[in-house]
Amino acid sequence: MNALSDLRLGARPSGRTALAARWIVAHQDGGHRLLENGEVVIEKDRVIFTGPRFPGEVARRIDLGEVLISPGFIDLDALSDLDTTTLGVDCGPAWAKGRVWPQGYVERGPYEMYTPEELAFQKRFAFAQLLMNGITSALPIASLFYREWGETVAEFEAAAAAAGELGLRVWLGPAYRSGGMVCTAPGVLEPRFDEARGLRGLEDAVGFIRRTSGSFEGLVQGMLAPDRVETSTQTLLSRTMAAAADLDVPVRLHMAQGQMELDTLRALHGTTAPRWMAGFGALNDRLIAPHAVLADETDLALYADHGVTVAHCPLVFARSGAMLRSFARLRAMGIRIGMGTDTAPPDMVLNMAVGVMMARMAGDRIDEAAPQLMFDAATTGGADALRRSDLGRLEPGAKADIAVFDMSDILMAPRVDPIRTLVLGATGRVTRAVFVDGRLSMRDGQVAGMDMAEARVRVQRQFDGLVDKYPDRTWGHPPVAEIFPGSYPAFSPPSRS
Numbered sequence: 001m002n003a004l005s006d007l008r009l010g011a012r013p014s015g016r017t018a019l020a021a022r023w024i025v026a027h028q029d030g031g032h033r034l035l036e037n038g039e040v041v042i043e044k045d046r047v048i049f050t051g052p053r054f055p056g057e058v059a060r061r062i063d064l065g066e067v068l069i070s071p072g073f074i075d076l077d078a079l080s081d082l083d084t085t086t087l088g089v090d091c092g093p094a095w096a097k098g099r100v101w102p103q104g105y106v107e108r109g110p111y112e113m114y115t116p117e118e119l120a121f122q123k124r125f126a127f128a129q130l131l132m133n134g135i136t137s138a139l140p141i142a143s144l145f146y147r148e149w150g151e152t153v154a155e156f157e158a159a160a161a162a163a164g165e166l167g168l169r170v171w172l173g174p175a176y177r178s179g180g181m182v183c184t185a186p187g188v189l190e191p192r193f194d195e196a197r198g199l200r201g202l203e204d205a206v207g208f209i210r211r212t213s214g215s216f217e218g219l220v221q222g223m224l225a226p227d228r229v230e231t232s233t234q235t236l237l238s239r240t241m242a243a244a245a246d247l248d249v250p251v252r253l254h255m256a257q258g259q260m261e262l263d264t265l266r267a268l269h270g271t272t273a274p275r276w277m278a279g280f281g282a283l284n285d286r287l288i289a290p291h292a293v294l295a296d297e298t299d300l301a302l303y304a305d306h307g308v309t310v311a312h313c314p315l316v317f318a319r320s321g322a323m324l325r326s327f328a329r330l331r332a333m334g335i336r337i338g339m340g341t342d343t344a345p346p347d348m349v350l351n352m353a354v355g356v357m358m359a360r361m362a363g364d365r366i367d368e369a370a371p372q373l374m375f376d377a378a379t380t381g382g383a384d385a386l387r388r389s390d391l392g393r394l395e396p397g398a399k400a401d402i403a404v405f406d407m408s409d410i411l412m413a414p415r416v417d418p419i420r421t422l423v424l425g426a427t428g429r430v431t432r433a434v435f436v437d438g439r440l441s442m443r444d445g446q447v448a449g450m451d452m453a454e455a456r457v458r459v460q461r462q463f464d465g466l467v468d469k470y471p472d473r474t475w476g477h478p479p480v481a482e483i484f485p486g487s488y489p490a491f492s493p494p495s496r497s
Protein backbone atom coordinates (compact mmCIF):
# COMPACT_ATOMS: atom_id res chain seq x y z
CA MET A 1 0.00 0.00 0.00
CA ASN A 2 1.48 3.31 -1.08
CA ALA A 3 0.78 6.66 0.51
CA LEU A 4 1.69 10.27 -0.15
CA SER A 5 3.88 10.09 2.94
CA ASP A 6 6.14 7.62 1.10
CA LEU A 7 7.10 10.30 -1.41
CA ARG A 8 9.96 12.68 -0.72
CA LEU A 9 8.80 16.27 -0.23
CA GLY A 10 10.30 18.58 -2.84
CA ALA A 11 11.23 15.75 -5.18
CA ARG A 12 9.81 14.26 -8.33
CA PRO A 13 8.94 10.60 -7.79
CA SER A 14 10.77 8.21 -10.12
CA GLY A 15 8.81 6.35 -12.75
CA ARG A 16 5.07 6.56 -13.16
CA THR A 17 2.83 7.49 -10.25
CA ALA A 18 -0.89 6.79 -10.37
CA LEU A 19 -2.95 9.04 -8.11
CA ALA A 20 -6.39 7.54 -7.53
CA ALA A 21 -9.19 9.64 -6.12
CA ARG A 22 -12.92 9.81 -5.60
CA TRP A 23 -13.04 12.88 -7.91
CA ILE A 24 -10.80 14.30 -10.56
CA VAL A 25 -11.23 17.48 -12.58
CA ALA A 26 -10.05 16.03 -15.89
CA HIS A 27 -9.92 17.87 -19.17
CA GLN A 28 -11.81 16.55 -22.18
CA ASP A 29 -12.98 18.13 -25.44
CA GLY A 30 -11.76 21.56 -24.41
CA GLY A 31 -13.35 21.78 -20.97
CA HIS A 32 -13.17 20.46 -17.42
CA ARG A 33 -15.09 17.27 -16.68
CA LEU A 34 -15.81 15.56 -13.36
CA LEU A 35 -14.33 12.09 -13.28
CA GLU A 36 -15.58 10.00 -10.37
CA ASN A 37 -13.41 7.14 -9.08
CA GLY A 38 -10.57 7.70 -11.48
CA GLU A 39 -6.83 8.11 -11.75
CA VAL A 40 -4.32 10.66 -12.85
CA VAL A 41 -0.98 9.18 -13.85
CA ILE A 42 2.09 11.38 -13.86
CA GLU A 43 5.56 10.67 -15.21
CA LYS A 44 8.45 13.11 -14.90
CA ASP A 45 6.91 16.59 -15.35
CA ARG A 46 3.79 15.50 -17.23
CA VAL A 47 0.35 14.01 -16.91
CA ILE A 48 0.23 10.90 -19.09
CA PHE A 49 -3.25 9.63 -18.29
CA THR A 50 -6.60 10.58 -16.83
CA GLY A 51 -9.44 8.07 -16.75
CA PRO A 52 -11.07 5.28 -14.78
CA ARG A 53 -7.99 3.09 -14.40
CA PHE A 54 -4.61 3.21 -16.12
CA PRO A 55 -4.00 -0.08 -17.92
CA GLY A 56 -0.19 0.27 -18.10
CA GLU A 57 2.49 -0.39 -15.51
CA VAL A 58 3.15 2.11 -12.75
CA ALA A 59 5.93 2.39 -10.19
CA ARG A 60 3.34 3.11 -7.51
CA ARG A 61 -0.38 3.60 -7.14
CA ILE A 62 -1.49 5.97 -4.38
CA ASP A 63 -5.14 5.87 -3.43
CA LEU A 64 -5.92 9.31 -2.04
CA GLY A 65 -9.48 8.37 -1.13
CA GLU A 66 -12.15 11.02 -0.68
CA VAL A 67 -10.32 13.91 -2.32
CA LEU A 68 -10.69 16.12 -5.35
CA ILE A 69 -7.68 16.09 -7.66
CA SER A 70 -7.65 19.32 -9.60
CA PRO A 71 -5.32 21.31 -11.81
CA GLY A 72 -3.36 23.68 -9.56
CA PHE A 73 -4.61 27.26 -9.53
CA ILE A 74 -3.02 30.01 -11.58
CA ASP A 75 -2.66 33.21 -9.59
CA LEU A 76 -2.23 36.25 -11.85
CA ASP A 77 -1.79 38.70 -8.95
CA ALA A 78 -0.20 36.47 -6.35
CA LEU A 79 0.43 37.99 -2.95
CA SER A 80 4.21 37.84 -2.50
CA ASP A 81 4.89 40.00 0.52
CA LEU A 82 3.58 40.45 4.05
CA ASP A 83 0.30 42.07 3.18
CA THR A 84 -0.12 45.67 4.30
CA THR A 85 -3.57 46.22 2.78
CA THR A 86 -5.04 44.30 5.72
CA LEU A 87 -3.56 46.98 8.00
CA GLY A 88 -5.29 49.78 6.18
CA VAL A 89 -8.64 48.31 5.18
CA ASP A 90 -10.32 49.29 8.46
CA CYS A 91 -8.20 52.40 9.02
CA GLY A 92 -8.61 55.04 6.33
CA PRO A 93 -8.11 57.31 4.52
CA ALA A 94 -5.07 55.91 2.71
CA TRP A 95 -3.20 59.24 2.60
CA ALA A 96 -3.34 59.45 6.41
CA LYS A 97 -2.31 55.85 6.96
CA GLY A 98 1.07 55.51 5.33
CA ARG A 99 -0.30 54.38 1.94
CA VAL A 100 0.84 57.56 0.18
CA TRP A 101 4.24 59.10 0.83
CA PRO A 102 4.08 62.50 2.54
CA GLN A 103 6.11 65.35 1.07
CA GLY A 104 8.47 65.38 4.07
CA TYR A 105 9.37 61.72 3.65
CA VAL A 106 10.11 62.24 -0.04
CA GLU A 107 12.32 65.26 0.68
CA ARG A 108 14.33 63.37 3.26
CA GLY A 109 14.76 60.49 0.81
CA PRO A 110 12.64 57.33 0.78
CA TYR A 111 14.41 54.23 2.05
CA GLU A 112 13.94 50.46 2.05
CA MET A 113 11.97 49.48 5.13
CA TYR A 114 13.09 45.86 4.94
CA THR A 115 16.64 44.54 4.64
CA PRO A 116 17.55 42.45 1.55
CA GLU A 117 17.41 39.32 3.74
CA GLU A 118 13.95 40.24 4.96
CA LEU A 119 12.74 40.87 1.41
CA ALA A 120 14.04 37.48 0.30
CA PHE A 121 12.55 35.71 3.29
CA GLN A 122 9.07 37.19 2.91
CA LYS A 123 8.91 36.14 -0.74
CA ARG A 124 9.90 32.60 0.19
CA PHE A 125 7.29 32.55 2.93
CA ALA A 126 4.63 33.94 0.56
CA PHE A 127 5.49 31.32 -2.07
CA ALA A 128 5.01 28.60 0.54
CA GLN A 129 1.62 30.09 1.46
CA LEU A 130 0.57 29.99 -2.19
CA LEU A 131 1.46 26.30 -2.41
CA MET A 132 -0.49 25.65 0.78
CA ASN A 133 -3.53 27.08 -0.99
CA GLY A 134 -3.31 24.89 -4.08
CA ILE A 135 -1.69 27.56 -6.24
CA THR A 136 0.90 26.10 -8.61
CA SER A 137 1.52 29.08 -10.93
CA ALA A 138 2.08 32.59 -9.64
CA LEU A 139 2.72 36.07 -10.97
CA PRO A 140 3.89 37.72 -7.73
CA ILE A 141 2.69 41.16 -6.65
CA ALA A 142 3.98 43.25 -3.75
CA SER A 143 3.43 46.77 -2.52
CA LEU A 144 6.00 49.45 -3.39
CA PHE A 145 4.90 51.82 -0.61
CA TYR A 146 7.54 50.54 1.81
CA ARG A 147 10.26 50.48 -0.83
CA GLU A 148 12.86 53.06 -1.73
CA TRP A 149 11.50 53.03 -5.30
CA GLY A 150 11.03 49.87 -7.36
CA GLU A 151 11.78 46.21 -6.73
CA THR A 152 15.38 45.11 -7.14
CA VAL A 153 17.07 42.57 -9.35
CA ALA A 154 18.85 41.10 -6.33
CA GLU A 155 15.61 40.28 -4.53
CA PHE A 156 14.20 38.74 -7.71
CA GLU A 157 17.25 36.57 -8.10
CA ALA A 158 16.52 35.38 -4.56
CA ALA A 159 12.85 34.94 -5.50
CA ALA A 160 13.77 32.80 -8.52
CA ALA A 161 15.92 30.61 -6.29
CA ALA A 162 13.10 30.33 -3.73
CA ALA A 163 10.59 29.30 -6.41
CA GLY A 164 13.07 26.79 -7.83
CA GLU A 165 13.82 25.29 -4.43
CA LEU A 166 10.22 25.17 -3.17
CA GLY A 167 8.86 24.04 -6.52
CA LEU A 168 6.46 26.83 -7.52
CA ARG A 169 5.94 27.89 -11.13
CA VAL A 170 6.47 31.66 -11.34
CA TRP A 171 6.55 34.54 -13.79
CA LEU A 172 9.05 37.02 -12.40
CA GLY A 173 10.23 40.53 -13.12
CA PRO A 174 11.07 43.31 -10.66
CA ALA A 175 8.34 45.98 -10.66
CA TYR A 176 9.44 49.40 -11.90
CA ARG A 177 7.80 52.79 -12.20
CA SER A 178 8.48 56.27 -13.48
CA GLY A 179 6.75 58.04 -10.65
CA GLY A 180 5.10 57.96 -7.29
CA MET A 181 2.20 59.66 -5.58
CA VAL A 182 3.03 62.25 -2.96
CA CYS A 183 0.77 63.72 -0.30
CA THR A 184 1.47 67.48 -0.34
CA ALA A 185 -1.30 68.50 2.08
CA PRO A 186 -3.96 66.54 3.95
CA GLY A 187 -5.90 64.69 1.27
CA VAL A 188 -3.99 66.30 -1.61
CA LEU A 189 -2.17 63.76 -3.75
CA GLU A 190 0.14 64.58 -6.64
CA PRO A 191 2.22 62.40 -8.92
CA ARG A 192 5.99 63.06 -9.09
CA PHE A 193 7.90 61.65 -12.02
CA ASP A 194 11.46 60.54 -12.63
CA GLU A 195 11.24 58.99 -16.08
CA ALA A 196 14.92 58.11 -16.33
CA ARG A 197 14.64 56.04 -13.17
CA GLY A 198 11.65 54.19 -14.60
CA LEU A 199 13.49 53.41 -17.83
CA ARG A 200 16.48 52.10 -15.86
CA GLY A 201 14.03 49.87 -13.98
CA LEU A 202 12.71 48.50 -17.28
CA GLU A 203 16.25 47.88 -18.51
CA ASP A 204 17.11 46.03 -15.29
CA ALA A 205 13.95 43.94 -15.60
CA VAL A 206 14.77 43.02 -19.21
CA GLY A 207 18.29 41.99 -18.15
CA PHE A 208 16.87 39.92 -15.30
CA ILE A 209 14.43 38.15 -17.63
CA ARG A 210 17.15 37.39 -20.19
CA ARG A 211 19.35 35.83 -17.50
CA THR A 212 16.69 34.03 -15.50
CA SER A 213 13.83 33.00 -17.79
CA GLY A 214 13.70 29.25 -18.26
CA SER A 215 15.80 28.48 -15.18
CA PHE A 216 14.96 25.68 -12.76
CA GLU A 217 13.81 23.46 -15.63
CA GLY A 218 11.47 26.15 -16.88
CA LEU A 219 9.74 26.81 -13.55
CA VAL A 220 10.90 30.43 -13.72
CA GLN A 221 9.59 32.56 -16.59
CA GLY A 222 9.74 36.29 -17.19
CA MET A 223 7.11 38.98 -16.80
CA LEU A 224 7.30 42.75 -17.20
CA ALA A 225 5.56 44.51 -14.35
CA PRO A 226 5.33 48.30 -14.55
CA ASP A 227 3.74 49.30 -11.26
CA ARG A 228 0.43 51.14 -11.67
CA VAL A 229 -0.62 52.98 -14.76
CA GLU A 230 -0.84 56.39 -13.07
CA THR A 231 2.85 56.33 -12.20
CA SER A 232 4.03 55.16 -15.65
CA THR A 233 4.82 57.47 -18.54
CA GLN A 234 3.84 56.80 -22.14
CA THR A 235 7.47 56.20 -23.08
CA LEU A 236 7.88 53.67 -20.30
CA LEU A 237 4.77 51.77 -21.32
CA SER A 238 5.54 51.87 -25.06
CA ARG A 239 9.01 50.52 -24.42
CA THR A 240 7.60 47.93 -22.04
CA MET A 241 5.28 46.59 -24.73
CA ALA A 242 8.07 46.53 -27.30
CA ALA A 243 10.34 44.66 -24.88
CA ALA A 244 7.55 42.22 -24.03
CA ALA A 245 7.08 41.38 -27.72
CA ASP A 246 10.82 40.96 -28.10
CA LEU A 247 11.12 38.70 -25.03
CA ASP A 248 7.74 37.01 -25.65
CA VAL A 249 6.59 37.58 -22.06
CA PRO A 250 3.36 38.82 -20.47
CA VAL A 251 2.95 42.33 -19.06
CA ARG A 252 0.98 42.96 -15.90
CA LEU A 253 -0.24 46.45 -15.20
CA HIS A 254 -2.82 47.57 -12.64
CA MET A 255 -5.48 49.83 -14.10
CA ALA A 256 -9.13 50.79 -13.94
CA GLN A 257 -8.84 49.89 -10.29
CA GLY A 258 -8.88 52.93 -8.02
CA GLN A 259 -10.18 56.47 -7.60
CA MET A 260 -6.69 57.95 -7.12
CA GLU A 261 -5.73 56.37 -10.46
CA LEU A 262 -8.84 57.71 -12.21
CA ASP A 263 -8.30 61.24 -10.86
CA THR A 264 -4.59 61.22 -11.72
CA LEU A 265 -5.15 59.91 -15.25
CA ARG A 266 -7.81 62.54 -15.88
CA ALA A 267 -5.52 65.31 -14.64
CA LEU A 268 -2.49 64.07 -16.60
CA HIS A 269 -4.03 62.70 -19.80
CA GLY A 270 -7.66 63.78 -19.74
CA THR A 271 -9.00 60.26 -20.04
CA THR A 272 -9.11 56.79 -18.49
CA ALA A 273 -6.17 54.42 -18.41
CA PRO A 274 -7.51 51.92 -20.98
CA ARG A 275 -8.38 54.72 -23.43
CA TRP A 276 -5.01 56.40 -22.90
CA MET A 277 -3.15 53.10 -23.44
CA ALA A 278 -5.20 52.24 -26.54
CA GLY A 279 -4.36 55.68 -27.92
CA PHE A 280 -0.67 54.82 -28.22
CA GLY A 281 -1.09 51.18 -29.10
CA ALA A 282 -0.22 49.69 -25.72
CA LEU A 283 -3.31 47.52 -25.24
CA ASN A 284 -2.79 43.98 -26.49
CA ASP A 285 -3.22 40.33 -25.62
CA ARG A 286 0.01 40.18 -23.58
CA LEU A 287 -1.54 42.50 -21.07
CA ILE A 288 -2.89 41.18 -17.78
CA ALA A 289 -4.75 43.99 -16.08
CA PRO A 290 -5.87 43.82 -12.47
CA HIS A 291 -8.63 44.80 -11.45
CA ALA A 292 -11.15 46.51 -13.77
CA VAL A 293 -13.51 47.33 -10.89
CA LEU A 294 -13.72 50.93 -12.17
CA ALA A 295 -13.69 50.13 -15.88
CA ASP A 296 -16.60 51.67 -17.76
CA GLU A 297 -18.34 50.32 -20.87
CA THR A 298 -15.83 51.92 -23.26
CA ASP A 299 -12.84 50.68 -21.25
CA LEU A 300 -14.22 47.15 -21.27
CA ALA A 301 -14.95 47.28 -25.00
CA LEU A 302 -11.29 48.22 -25.54
CA TYR A 303 -10.20 45.26 -23.40
CA ALA A 304 -12.40 42.97 -25.49
CA ASP A 305 -11.13 44.39 -28.80
CA HIS A 306 -7.46 44.07 -27.82
CA GLY A 307 -7.55 40.73 -26.03
CA VAL A 308 -6.62 42.12 -22.61
CA THR A 309 -6.98 39.68 -19.69
CA VAL A 310 -8.59 40.95 -16.50
CA ALA A 311 -7.05 39.58 -13.30
CA HIS A 312 -10.06 39.26 -11.03
CA CYS A 313 -9.31 39.50 -7.27
CA PRO A 314 -12.72 39.71 -5.57
CA LEU A 315 -11.63 39.38 -1.94
CA VAL A 316 -9.43 42.45 -1.65
CA PHE A 317 -12.15 44.63 -3.21
CA ALA A 318 -15.10 43.11 -1.37
CA ARG A 319 -13.40 44.06 1.88
CA SER A 320 -13.72 47.72 1.01
CA GLY A 321 -17.18 47.35 -0.52
CA ALA A 322 -16.10 47.35 -4.18
CA MET A 323 -16.61 44.77 -6.89
CA LEU A 324 -16.15 43.93 -10.54
CA ARG A 325 -19.30 44.90 -12.50
CA SER A 326 -19.57 42.26 -13.47
CA PHE A 327 -18.14 38.80 -13.96
CA ALA A 328 -20.91 37.77 -16.37
CA ARG A 329 -20.83 41.05 -18.26
CA LEU A 330 -17.11 40.74 -18.95
CA ARG A 331 -17.56 37.15 -20.07
CA ALA A 332 -20.45 38.10 -22.34
CA MET A 333 -18.23 40.77 -23.91
CA GLY A 334 -15.63 38.10 -24.64
CA ILE A 335 -13.05 39.39 -22.14
CA ARG A 336 -10.72 36.74 -20.78
CA ILE A 337 -10.81 36.54 -16.97
CA GLY A 338 -8.13 35.01 -14.76
CA MET A 339 -8.03 35.11 -10.98
CA GLY A 340 -5.63 36.53 -8.41
CA THR A 341 -5.28 36.52 -4.64
CA ASP A 342 -3.60 39.91 -4.11
CA THR A 343 -4.15 40.02 -0.36
CA ALA A 344 -3.82 37.91 2.76
CA PRO A 345 -4.83 35.18 3.05
CA PRO A 346 -3.65 34.28 -0.46
CA ASP A 347 -6.52 31.86 -0.77
CA MET A 348 -7.87 31.14 -4.25
CA VAL A 349 -10.78 29.08 -2.97
CA LEU A 350 -11.92 31.98 -0.79
CA ASN A 351 -11.54 34.29 -3.77
CA MET A 352 -13.73 32.01 -5.88
CA ALA A 353 -16.35 31.99 -3.12
CA VAL A 354 -16.34 35.77 -2.81
CA GLY A 355 -16.30 36.01 -6.60
CA VAL A 356 -19.52 34.00 -6.85
CA MET A 357 -21.21 36.07 -4.13
CA MET A 358 -20.14 39.47 -5.44
CA ALA A 359 -21.10 38.61 -9.02
CA ARG A 360 -24.58 37.66 -7.88
CA MET A 361 -24.81 40.84 -5.79
CA ALA A 362 -23.81 42.75 -8.91
CA GLY A 363 -26.84 41.27 -10.63
CA ASP A 364 -25.40 38.30 -12.49
CA ARG A 365 -27.80 35.40 -12.87
CA ILE A 366 -27.06 32.31 -10.77
CA ASP A 367 -25.93 30.31 -13.81
CA GLU A 368 -23.79 33.20 -15.08
CA ALA A 369 -21.74 33.29 -11.89
CA ALA A 370 -21.54 29.62 -11.04
CA PRO A 371 -18.68 28.11 -9.01
CA GLN A 372 -17.40 26.17 -12.03
CA LEU A 373 -17.04 29.41 -14.00
CA MET A 374 -14.81 30.88 -11.25
CA PHE A 375 -12.95 27.57 -11.31
CA ASP A 376 -12.41 27.94 -15.06
CA ALA A 377 -11.06 31.46 -14.51
CA ALA A 378 -8.66 30.23 -11.79
CA THR A 379 -7.33 27.44 -14.03
CA THR A 380 -7.75 27.62 -17.81
CA GLY A 381 -8.42 31.38 -17.79
CA GLY A 382 -5.03 32.10 -16.26
CA ALA A 383 -3.30 29.52 -18.45
CA ASP A 384 -4.77 31.04 -21.60
CA ALA A 385 -3.64 34.50 -20.51
CA LEU A 386 -0.12 33.09 -20.20
CA ARG A 387 -0.51 31.27 -23.54
CA ARG A 388 0.16 27.98 -21.81
CA SER A 389 -2.15 25.26 -23.10
CA ASP A 390 -0.17 22.77 -20.97
CA LEU A 391 -1.28 24.42 -17.70
CA GLY A 392 -4.58 24.76 -15.85
CA ARG A 393 -5.91 21.41 -17.07
CA LEU A 394 -5.27 17.75 -16.43
CA GLU A 395 -5.00 15.80 -19.65
CA PRO A 396 -2.28 13.71 -21.26
CA GLY A 397 0.64 15.97 -22.22
CA ALA A 398 -0.22 18.71 -19.73
CA LYS A 399 2.22 19.68 -16.98
CA ALA A 400 1.81 17.71 -13.76
CA ASP A 401 0.69 20.81 -11.79
CA ILE A 402 -1.86 19.35 -9.42
CA ALA A 403 -3.74 20.31 -6.28
CA VAL A 404 -5.37 17.76 -3.98
CA PHE A 405 -8.33 18.98 -1.90
CA ASP A 406 -9.74 17.08 1.07
CA MET A 407 -13.40 16.29 0.50
CA SER A 408 -13.79 14.54 3.85
CA ASP A 409 -13.25 17.72 5.84
CA ILE A 410 -15.64 17.56 8.78
CA LEU A 411 -16.41 21.27 8.73
CA MET A 412 -17.51 21.06 5.10
CA ALA A 413 -19.81 18.05 5.56
CA PRO A 414 -22.17 17.21 4.05
CA ARG A 415 -20.67 17.31 0.59
CA VAL A 416 -22.67 17.99 -2.53
CA ASP A 417 -20.98 18.30 -5.91
CA PRO A 418 -17.22 18.51 -5.22
CA ILE A 419 -16.63 21.83 -7.02
CA ARG A 420 -19.64 23.42 -5.33
CA THR A 421 -18.62 22.04 -1.95
CA LEU A 422 -15.09 23.36 -2.32
CA VAL A 423 -16.21 26.84 -3.35
CA LEU A 424 -19.06 27.03 -0.82
CA GLY A 425 -16.62 25.84 1.83
CA ALA A 426 -14.64 28.99 1.00
CA THR A 427 -11.24 27.96 2.29
CA GLY A 428 -8.05 26.67 0.75
CA ARG A 429 -7.15 25.08 4.09
CA VAL A 430 -8.42 21.78 2.72
CA THR A 431 -5.45 21.63 0.32
CA ARG A 432 -3.69 18.40 1.23
CA ALA A 433 -0.99 18.23 -1.40
CA VAL A 434 0.40 20.04 -4.41
CA PHE A 435 2.52 18.77 -7.28
CA VAL A 436 4.31 21.22 -9.55
CA ASP A 437 6.14 20.02 -12.65
CA GLY A 438 5.73 16.51 -11.25
CA ARG A 439 7.41 17.40 -7.94
CA LEU A 440 5.63 17.01 -4.62
CA SER A 441 5.94 20.65 -3.53
CA MET A 442 3.52 20.67 -0.58
CA ARG A 443 2.07 17.97 1.65
CA ASP A 444 -0.09 18.55 4.72
CA GLY A 445 1.02 22.14 5.12
CA GLN A 446 4.72 21.38 4.75
CA VAL A 447 7.05 22.52 1.99
CA ALA A 448 10.59 21.43 1.23
CA GLY A 449 13.35 23.07 3.25
CA MET A 450 11.20 25.37 5.39
CA ASP A 451 9.75 24.98 8.87
CA MET A 452 6.49 26.90 8.51
CA ALA A 453 5.85 27.22 12.26
CA GLU A 454 9.25 28.79 12.77
CA ALA A 455 8.81 30.90 9.65
CA ARG A 456 5.54 32.31 10.95
CA VAL A 457 7.23 33.60 14.12
CA ARG A 458 9.93 35.26 12.04
CA VAL A 459 7.35 36.73 9.68
CA GLN A 460 5.45 38.30 12.57
CA ARG A 461 8.62 39.86 14.00
CA GLN A 462 9.53 41.23 10.59
CA PHE A 463 6.05 42.63 9.99
CA ASP A 464 5.94 44.25 13.45
CA GLY A 465 9.23 45.94 12.59
CA LEU A 466 7.69 47.35 9.42
CA VAL A 467 4.63 48.63 11.30
CA ASP A 468 6.96 50.43 13.74
CA LYS A 469 8.36 52.39 10.77
CA TYR A 470 4.94 53.61 9.55
CA PRO A 471 5.10 56.99 11.38
CA ASP A 472 8.16 57.90 9.25
CA ARG A 473 6.11 57.88 6.08
CA THR A 474 2.69 58.92 7.32
CA TRP A 475 1.42 62.49 6.99
CA GLY A 476 2.10 64.38 10.24
CA HIS A 477 4.07 61.40 11.62
CA PRO A 478 1.51 60.28 14.22
CA PRO A 479 2.34 57.32 16.46
CA VAL A 480 1.41 53.81 15.29
CA ALA A 481 -1.51 53.63 17.76
CA GLU A 482 -3.07 56.63 16.03
CA ILE A 483 -2.44 55.36 12.49
CA PHE A 484 -3.85 51.92 13.21
CA PRO A 485 -6.12 52.15 16.24
CA GLY A 486 -7.30 48.84 17.66
CA SER A 487 -10.71 47.36 16.82
CA TYR A 488 -11.88 47.77 20.43
CA PRO A 489 -10.38 50.19 22.96
CA ALA A 490 -7.68 48.58 25.07
CA PHE A 491 -8.84 47.07 28.36
CA SER A 492 -7.94 49.26 31.32
CA PRO A 493 -6.65 47.39 34.37
CA PRO A 494 -8.82 48.23 37.41
CA SER A 495 -7.21 50.91 39.57
CA ARG A 496 -6.23 49.85 43.09
CA SER A 497 -8.07 51.66 45.81
Ligand SMILES: [Zn+2]
Nearest residue numbers: 077141290342
Ligand atom coordinates in the same frame (compact mmCIF):
# COMPACT_ATOMS: atom_id res chain seq x y z
ZN1 LIG B 1 -3.58 43.97 -7.35
